[in-house]
Amino acid sequence: MLASPTRFVAQRITLRSSNTIPTSFIPPFPRGLPQRSVTKASVAAMSTTSVNAVTDAGRGSITHVIFDMDGLLLDTEKFYTEVQEKILARYNKTFDWSLKAKMMGRKAIEAATLFVEECGISDSLSPEAFIVERESMLQDLFPTSDLMPGASRLLRHLHGKGIPICVATGTHTRHFDLKTQRHRELFSLMHHIVRGDDPEVKQGKPAPDGFLAAARRFEDGPVDPRKALVFEDAPSGVMAAKNAGMNVIMVPDPRLDKSYCTVADQVLASLLHFKPEEWGLPPFEDSQN
Numbered sequence: 001m002l003a004s005p006t007r008f009v010a011q012r013i014t015l016r017s018s019n020t021i022p023t024s025f026i027p028p029f030p031r032g033l034p035q036r037s038v039t040k041a042s043v044a045a046m047s048t049t050s051v052n053a054v055t056d057a058g059r060g061s062i063t064h065v066i067f068d069m070d071g072l073l074l075d076t077e078k079f080y081t082e083v084q085e086k087i088l089a090r091y092n093k094t095f096d097w098s099l100k101a102k103m104m105g106r107k108a109i110e111a112a113t114l115f116v117e118e119c120g121i122s123d124s125l126s127p128e129a130f131i132v133e134r135e136s137m138l139q140d141l142f143p144t145s146d147l148m149p150g151a152s153r154l155l156r157h158l159h160g161k162g163i164p165i166c167v168a169t170g171t172h173t174r175h176f177d178l179k180t181q182r183h184r185e186l187f188s189l190m191h192h193i194v195r196g197d198d199p200e201v202k203q204g205k206p207a208p209d210g211f212l213a214a215a216r217r218f219e220d221g222p223v224d225p226r227k228a229l230v231f232e233d234a235p236s237g238v239m240a241a242k243n244a245g246m247n248v249i250m251v252p253d254p255r256l257d258k259s260y261c262t263v264a265d266q267v268l269a270s271l272l273h274f275k276p277e278e279w280g281l282p283p284f285e286d287s288q289n
């Protein structure tokens with residue numbers, strides 16, 4: 001049975017971000033955020049094992065896998081960061097990871113509202129004007145999107161083994177098309193794709209709408225959320241998966257404060273570190289890790 005909407009705990013992410021982030025987590029990058037370099041070397045430098053042990057919740061019972069897109073399959077979060085840094089520089093302000101953590105994964109208008117309000121520039125720049133201003137810069141950057149390490153390997157593996165896979169992203173259709181321009185064949189392996197402007201996605205992450213819509217659309221759907229495994233990079237996305245009653249593996253940017261990584265069932269340094277057999281899925285047959 002699908003999770004009841006009454007289980008939706010949208011406030012938890014807000015409370016977590018405002019109450020539990022250590023005060024020592026003051027913007028660690030005073031001149032702006034360094035770009036994340038997702039080379040194999042940087043992945044190897046991260047933890048080689050999962051940060052959290054797999055909980056018992058979904059172990060052995062996973063039948064379907066749902067993927068987030070930005071920052072999880074595609075290295076696109078850096079584009080938002082770059083553009084937002086440029087806009088804030090005009091106001092002599094810097095963009096930091098505590099705000100980035102709140103914005104990522106959300107629908108554009110929700111992230112934009114957070115941005116102008118938390119940066120104290122809402123009198124000069126409306127959320128709508130902010131979206132317009134960043135649009136031309138993003139349109140140039142999105143078609144250059146690269147895959148995150150391990151994304152192609154994992155998608156091809158699951159698809160090859162007959163495990164139904166799909167995407168549930170907060171991004172809207174026009175941006176989705178630009179971001180996936182170079183990766184059409186890989187995304188064609190997905191059974192379906194739920195985007196942020198989908199009519200069934202009334203609320204963005206951390207609401208469960210996108211993941212619940214994704215679970216409904218599998219051929220043999222609706223899939224029992226307890227048998228669905230979600231991969232996410234964003235705190236709002238992890239909460240959305242949990243609000244949908246699903247199992248979730250978080251693959252966070254290493255600069256994200258660790259206090260955001262306590263909700264997921266498992267935390268991995270990269271998709272290369274995923275061990276399908278821990279979740280009852282067919283193991284990889286290569287020796288990548």
Ligand SMILES: O=P(O)(O)OC[C@H](O)CO
Nearest residue numbers: 069070104105169170171
């Ligand atoms: O992380 P996604 O794929 O849900 O996308 C959300 C926004 O487009 C970017 O933060």
Ligand SMILES: [Mg+2]
Nearest residue numbers: 068070071233
């Ligand atoms: Mg994401």
